[in-house]
Amino acid sequence: MSIRETINKSPWMGWAVAGVLLALSVGLVLFRSGGGGxxxxxxxxxxxxxxxxxxxxxxxxxxxxxxxxxxxxxxxxxxxxxxxxxxxxxxxxxxxxxxxxxxxxxxxxxxxxxxxxxxxxxxxxxxxx
Structure with a gap:
């Protein structure tokens, strides 16, 4: 079973993956010290x-x-x-x-x-x- 078939069969899995990726990206932006003083x-x-x-x-x-x-x-x-x-x-x-x-x-x-x-x-x- 391919990823596409799995997401088509269970859309909630796609939303869960998207949510995790969003949370990780927000965490990187907020908690990463880029020399901001x-x-x-x-x-x-x-x-x-x-x-x-x-x-x-x-x-x-x-x-x-x-x-x-x-x-x-x-x-x-x-x-x-x-x-x-x-x-x-x-x-x-x-x-x-x-x-x-x-x-x-x-x-x-x-x-x-x-x-x-x-x-x-x-x-x-x-x-x-």
């Missing part, structure tokens, strides 16, 4: 090296504080310790910290280059008057 909601442990105090915060909040620092980020420095006012807060996991600093510095460089190229284009563009 889910990591920014992860909690990371921050160590303030001057006081040895540890705190937990969301990665997104940490990255925003680091992006507000002007210029290139120094891996030896981190976010500001509210108790001392010194920039000593780093992620405990050294590899994670290094990767985060490299990623944010690359983002800052790309933003600077894009800004510089836009500024150069506006200066060299002829006046439309």
């Amino acid at each position: 889910g990591e920014l909601t992860d909690t990371v442990t921050i160590l303030f090296t001057d006081t040895n105090e540890e705190i937990k915060m969301k990665r997104g909040r940490l990255e925003m504080q680091l992006l507000e620092v002007p210029g290139e980020l120094d891996p030896a420095k981190g976010i500001v310790n509210p108790a001392t006012g010194e920039a000593t807060g780093v992620i405990i996991d050294k590899n994670d910290w290094r990767t985060t600093i490299e990623k944010l510095n690359a983002m800052k460089r790309a933003a600077r280059e894009a800004s510089a190229s836009r500024a150069g284009q506006s200066k060299s563009a002829p006046a439309d008057r």
